[in-house]
Amino acid sequence: MPMKYSTEFKIKVIRRYEKGEPIRELCQELNISQSTLYHWGKQYCTIQTKTRSYTPAEFDAITRRLKKAEHELEIIRLSGYLARVPLQEKLPLLEHLHNEMAELHSVKELCEALEVARGTFYNHIFRRADRRKYQDEKTQLMQKIKQIFDDSEQRYGADKIRVVLAESGQRVSAKRISAIMRELGLQSVRTDAKRLYKKLQQRRKRNLLQRQFTADHPNQVWVSDITYFKVKNLGVYLCTIIDFFSRRVVGYRISRCASTRLVTMTFRNAYAERGEPSDLTFHSDRGGQYISDTFSKLLQRCQVKQSFSASGCPYDNAAAESFFAAFKKEEAYRREYTSERHFQKSVDEYILFYNEVRSHQTLKYKTPQAFEDAYEERHAEKPCSDNDFE
Structure with missing residues (x-):
């Protein structure tokens, strides 16, 4: 009946072999065959890299995962998916990844992964403060415009709102106010108000579902x-x-x-x-x-x-x-x-x-x-x- 050896024993033998003891002497001392020792070596010999040591089994597993990752990456590149994602969607994602994973991945790695030029990303970061300031100012302006519009009971247009803002010390062009009103869906009284009112009332009556909460297929x-x-x-x-x-x-x-x-x-x-x-x-x-x-x-x-x-x-x-x-x-x-x-x-x-x-x-x-x-x-x-x- 063949002799059974513990894993601990096998590792100790391989470590002696790695320190330079001849295979023949080890085999004679321990009464094991050279083929057995070679087999143990394949299992427990360490593979040294710059960062750490690996057993052959661990190294093989890492190699398999690397090949799989390379294959998946090649599929992503061939699909052209990343090229179809707008840059304005990639940049906030890159910023989030950079903030969360700065210790794990460099800016170069992140940018290469999402196919974004590093210069473009750095410009996004450096201009972020200015954009936030502009966005905060715009948000405040939108709130003021809506407040003035509501106070006038939805009567004032861009020109009149501009005058009210100027009286409070804030100068904004009527063109910008008009653009913000369009974005907020605010529409003042117009000469064709009656026609628009009838059109809106007709549109508001359209309840196509009528609480018939059923659908036969997706995207219906x-x-x-x-x-x-x-x-x-x-x-x-x-x-x-x-x-x-x-x-x-x-x-x-x-x-x-x-x-x-x-x-x-x-x-x-x-x-x-x-x-x-x-x-x-x-x-x-x-x-x-x-x-x-x-x-x-x-x-x-x-x-x-x-x-x-x-x-x-x-x-x-x-x-x-x-x-x-x-x-x-x-x-x-x-x-x-x-x-x-x-x-x-x-x-x-x-x-x-x-x-x-x-x-x-x-x-x-x-x-x-x-x-x-x-x-x-x-x-x-x-x-x-x-x-x-x-």
Whole structure:
């Protein structure tokens, strides 16, 4: 019966061999064959690098992981995905990674990974303070413009608001005020106010869903809403778009302003990410961002039908309300956010959990991702009829 040796014994023998003791003497002393000692060497001989020592098994495992990582990286590069991501989305991500992983990865490594020039990234960092100052000033100006607009009972236009601001010592051009009003969806009284009023009233009556909370396939009905949350005395707004078929969050965005831009950017990203679906209905409440001409015209250009909840009736938009209730109860109210970035990370992680991990009763306890995957599988397996080839 062959002799069994402990791992500790084998390692001690290999260490003696590494210190220079001849193989023949070791084999004679310990009464083992040279082939056995060579076999132990393959298992326990150390491979020395600049940073640490490895056993052959550890080194082989690292080599396999390296080959796999190189293969995955090659796939990412061949797909061209990184080239399609806008630079303005890469830069904030790079800044976040740099702040969180400065000790692990250099700026050069991070920039090369996301295919961004280091000079571009450094310019982004150096100009950040100026951008934040400009954004803070713009936020304050937006609040003042909205306050003056509301105080006039939505009567004042850009010129009159400019005069009110000048009287308080703040000089702003009417052109800039007009641009901010468009962004906020503010529209003063006009000569064609009656026609616009009738048009708006007609549009507001369009509730295409009528609480028929069903959909036959993905990208048939999207519902959207905006919620407010306070982070360190700073108000932030979260806009989400949910696919009614699978309850999947297909788009979301965070902003310090509940502006029309927040809604349009959220929709644009979701619309592109979902492959620009056709025959889509977009349902929301009657918030100023959703009924603005800018957003309505965007939906018209994309040939998307627009639907609105009845005034003061949150049940007409129950799916969006339900998501916000779940997010606040399961995530937001359980955290003490230290910054806007912390809140953004929390939202990112929760929506990933919501889409891919959290089961939904309305989906027969499947996740939104699994529910959509099951739909795709059913239709992929559906046989073609003769009519499909006519």
